[in-house]
Amino acid sequence: xxxxxxxxxxQTEYLGIRRILLTMCTFDxxxxxxxxxxxxxxxxxxxxxxxxxxxxxxxxxxxxxxxHALFHGAGAATHLEKCAxxxxxxxxxxxxxxSRMRLWQEGYHDRILRDEESTFDVVSYIxxxxxxxxxxxxxxxxxxxxxxxxxLEELAVxxxxxxx
Numbered sequence: 001x002x003x004x005x006x007x008x009x010x011q012t013e014y015l016g017i018r019r020i021l022l023t024m025c026t027f028d029x030x031x032x033x034x035x036x037x038x039x040x041x042x043x044x045x046x047x048x049x050x051x052x053x054x055x056x057x058x059x060x061x062x063x064x065x066x067x068h069a070l071f072h073g074a075g076a077a078t079h080l081e082k083c084a085x086x087x088x089x090x091x092x093x094x095x096x097x098x099s100r101m102r103l104w105q106e107g108y109h110d111r112i113l114r115d116e117e118s119t120f121d122v123v124s125y126i127x128x129x130x131x132x133x134x135x136x137x138x139x140x141x142x143x144x145x146x147x148x149x150x151x152l153e154e155l156a157v158x159x160x161x162x163x164x
Contacts, residue, residue, distance in 0.1 A: 014081035017073050019113040021122055022084055024067045027102040031064035039144050045091040047148055053083035059123040062144035068126045127155050
């Protein structure tokens, strides 16, 4: 079955000081992000591209077959969709050059956070994902989650995450 591209929001929704939750799946949901080298390369592109586009990555988590990331546009001219597109292009190109395989599924899911939505409820969801999936017992031990601003320890404490 072909992958259907999720619909995009109007362009104005991606501009300026906004927060957007992104979920990007690997092609055919292949578990590329179980390899430290694949995560490291893609993580590097994520942070490099975000910095170039004036975007803060409040939280991210590389799960085996997908990525969750919470982007925050830092300025009035920030364009979150262009940042996401450039990140996918750069990371996909690097992955294909290394493995000769496609990295990303067509399209991705996004959700603009409204003012009343708590950023750190979303952060808690993102960084707690590996615990819910049974990949670790403590989010602070998961090597593929973090932030461009906060340490994983700060994220865990700030969102009042507690081990089960």
